[in-house]
Amino acid sequence: MAWENLTFNSGFILLGIFNHSPIHTILFSLVLGIFIVAFLGNSAMVLLIYLDTRLHTPMYFLLSQLSLMDLMLICTTVPKMACNFLSGRKSISMAGCGTQIFFYVSLLGAECFLLAAMAYDRYVAICHPLRYPVLMSHKICGLMAASSWILGSMDGVIEVAVALSFSYCGAREIPHFFCDVPALLTLSCTDILTFERMIFICCIIMLLFPVTVIIASYSRVILAVIHMGAGEGRRKAFATCSSHLMVVGMYYGAAMFIYMRPTSDRSPTQDKMVSAFYTILTPMLNPLIYSLRNREVSRAFMKVLQKGKFRE
Template sequence: MCNYTQQSDFTLVGFFSQSKHAALLAVVIFMVFLVVLSGNALLILLIHSDTRLHTPMYFFISQLSLMDMMYICVTVPKMLMDQLLGKHKISAAACGIQMFLYLTLGGSEFFLLATMSYDRYVAICHPLRYPVLMNRRVCLLLTSVCWLLGSLDGFMLTPVTMTFPFCRSRKIHHFFCEVPAVTKLSCSDTWLYETFMYLCCVLMLLITVTIISSSYSSILLTVHRMNSAEGRKKALATCSSHMTVVILFYGAAVYTYMLPVSFHTPEKDMMWRSKNDLMWWEGEGTLNKDIQG
């Protein structure tokens, strides 16, 4: 029974072992975590308490902040607690739950960013019809669809990944249970599954990128026809900050799930993921700041 328990657990290597100043790095990550958590919580509270902010744009921002809070709570606390207690074990059940939540929130943010670009398209290109096209029922429906599509991603990939036989080392060379890192531990042939995962990512990217590209193409044409320099500047500022967040988030997904295996190493994946998370949090803060301005 003891041997079975040990074999059923995974070990998260993390990237603190690669650092000469692990304690200092952990403190910095903890401080950034608190700033991001408190900033998003205050933003959600402000949007819901101020009736002037009860608009579709701020509703989607509040949903983005909620997803971001949950997103970092899935991975960062476990990583910091492992470093503090010196225990890097995670059970198969906890690993599956972490993987499912990560995939669900990541997929939901994909579709929510596309929804936000559509919201900007309607606001800039059809301002008179905006209250009708983006009423509260439509906003709730769009947000529900984003959550649903994101959860489908988690429901499809998590069970398959966790049912692979793991007869190799159970050390996950990452700071959380990410699908590619866990799949590498399997002793079975995962080529078909990796191909399926690749096709799912391509399909998700094609759908969302098509929505974003179409929205911004129409926005640029409308902005080009504007006579007001102030209105043109404000529209471009909002769009540029949103596109920065889109590039950061989508760029990480392309690197993680769509590049060939030869481009990946465990160390490179961990450092890329941690650096991208910090840039993503900063990018979302810029988005919120620019939109509020």
């Protein structure tokens, strides 16, 4: 009962990433700007793909799911960080911390599997174009997306249940701007070695398995593209695949850096910087990478703008 009184009633303190110095105020304003761009960019991608029937294909459906995940991911961390910074309060309740962990871990896991599904989609489209309607039917595509959400949510439930089962003591100050599991575990009064091993195993499943699928898919894709004759098909294949590989490199590189290192090798400053990269910056870059390098998305956007002008 003493532990329950200590944790559930008092919660935690998020030390954050900014103080109220002039330079940090400017950086905070920059983060808010990035958040607005990410929010609008990902919302626009979801709406464009939903509204334009020409984008109702497996590739763009998966892309809309990625944008939705990015939208939810950035809304999981930045609003609470901004609220704490502007109000001067740094507290977060146990329930709030658990909620952040669940959505954060679930969305990260879901994106891992979704990016693998997107790589498989490109492999089938380029290497087996005649069988694409069968191998990537709307039903199969929907099952891939649903499986990504379900597997990610399962990982979120497991990590929340285990992380909140530990006892926490001391100053209860989390050296982060949100409730990240590795940062939270530094406050634990009990042995977390078993849980660290469990996180490592989860990372192998959630990160290395999808990476293996991605590498295998794009190895075949690159070979197929190399053997293509010069022309529009080869250019389009390179543009689409390079966009996806840019996202994969940013996302998986940062996630592996955070979650596949032992606690003894962690630096709070490094963890906060890398976490800010793939929870704030990457969700902004994803829609920009896919829209700026994709003619179909650009055409859909211009079509919506033209409809708006005609209505005026």
